[in-house]
Amino acid sequence: MVRYAVIAGALLLAACTTVEEIAGITPASPTAPYTTDEYDATTLLPCSLGDDSHDQSCPAGIRRGDTGFATITTMRPDGFERVLDFTPETISTPGSGTLTSSKDGDTWYLSINDNEYYVVPEAAIFGG
Numbered sequence: 001m002v003r004y005a006v007i008a009g010a011l012l013l014a015a016c017t018t019v020e021e022i023a024g025i026t027p028a029s030p031t032a033p034y035t036t037d038e039y040d041a042t043t044l045l046p047c048s049l050g051d052d053s054h055d056q057s058c059p060a061g062i063r064r065g066d067t068g069f070a071t072i073t074t075m076r077p078d079g080f081e082r083v084l085d086f087t088p089e090t091i092s093t094p095g096s097g098t099l100t101s102s103k104d105g106d107t108w109y110l111s112i113n114d115n116e117y118y119v120v121p122e123a124a125i126f127g128g
Contacts, residue, residue: 034061034073041127046119049077052111054119062124070125076116084110084118086125 029035031042039061047058060074068088076082085092093099097112106122 031059040064052117
């Protein structure tokens with residue numbers, strides 16, 4: 001579809017799909033500040049602070065190693081970063097924090113200090 005836009009009094013014909021593209025604006029990635037330039041994958045993880053509602057989305061960058069090994073760096077809703085390390089036997093978080101986990105099907109439910117909550121699908125760890 002061809003779109004038309006008037007910019008500074010001139011008619012601009014472009015084969016673009018959004019106003020941002022026509023104006024030359026690059027919208028921010030929903031997974032910013034994490035990009036695939038630095039990570040194997042990026043995603044939005046369901047998360048929450050204070051209660052386990054998982055009603056927010058936390059951007060995350062994923063670095064994968066051997067099968068079952070991954071490090072996920074995520075931005076908490078309050079702007080602080082949290083690192084989650086996965087191995088085939090354990091899930092941990094460096095620094096302070098008591099991490100508890102449970103699994104339902106192929107989805108991990110993580111709680112840190114009974115205050116931070118994340119939902120991590122196995123696809124984030126293994127790819128796919």
